[in-house]
Amino acid sequence: MSGVRSSDTLASQTRRNELAAGQEPFAIILGCSDSRVPAEIVFDQGLGDLFVIRVAGNIVASSQIGSVEFAAERFGTPLVVALGHSRCGAVQATLEELMRPRESQSRNLRSIVDRIRPSVEALLATELRDDLDALVRQGVRSNVRASANHLRHGSEVLEQLIQRAGLLVVGAEYSLETGVVDFFDGVPEAG
Numbered sequence: 001m002s003g004v005r006s007s008d009t010l011a012s013q014t015r016r017n018e019l020a021a022g023q024e025p026f027a028i029i030l031g032c033s034d035s036r037v038p039a040e041i042v043f044d045q046g047l048g049d050l051f052v053i054r055v056a057g058n059i060v061a062s063s064q065i066g067s068v069e070f071a072a073e074r075f076g077t078p079l080v081v082a083l084g085h086s087r088c089g090a091v092q093a094t095l096e097e098l099m100r101p102r103e104s105q106s107r108n109l110r111s112i113v114d115r116i117r118p119s120v121e122a123l124l125a126t127e128l129r130d131d132l133d134a135l136v137r138q139g140v141r142s143n144v145r146a147s148a149n150h151l152r153h154g155s156e157v158l159e160q161l162i163q164r165a166g167l168l169v170v171g172a173e174y175s176l177e178t179g180v181v182d183f184f185d186g187v188p189e190a191g
């Protein structure tokens with residue numbers, strides 16, 4: 001946001017040597033593959049700080065859950081962030097597909113669209129229907145909520161860590177325009 005980078009985030013040989021022996025990332029980020037949203041740069045973090053899973057549309061399928069389980073169990077990482085972003089192309093493509101279904105879409109791409117579809121489909125029945133920008137804005141939030149919920153409830157391992165070890169799963173949206181990250185889902189009240 002402020003255009004300043006921390007010098008701690010530079011990849012030094014000293015830091016590499018420290019980390020070769022083991023890692024202890026403080027957060028797991030499930031983010032979108034979009035080239036404009038690299039988690040380490042968005043949060044100004046360096047080597048060893050974040051365990052990052054990136055997939056178009058920050059969707060949750062088995063391999064994403066497995067990756068989160070792995071890091072939360074192995075490294076005791078206490079925080080998981082489902083990170084969406086404004087103008088997400090995967091959310092927009094899903095909305096466009098719902099409005100104008102095509103038959104030619106690849107099976108692989110469809111597997112992503114199908115994961116996003118349930119969280120955006122209902123929006124097409126609202127008054128937002130004719131406003132693609134508004135649909136994408138709402139769709140990004142719905143999709144982040146769905147991903148965070150899926151992580152909270154789609155895995156016995158994670159459910160146990162949430163109940164017994166205080167693992168926290170939150171949802172956030174990064175603004176491409178301002179650089180602000182809004183943590184809007186699952187954040188405990190301060191105090």
Ligand SMILES: [Zn+2]
Pocket residue numbers: 032033034056057058085087088089090091
């Ligand atoms: Zn995206």
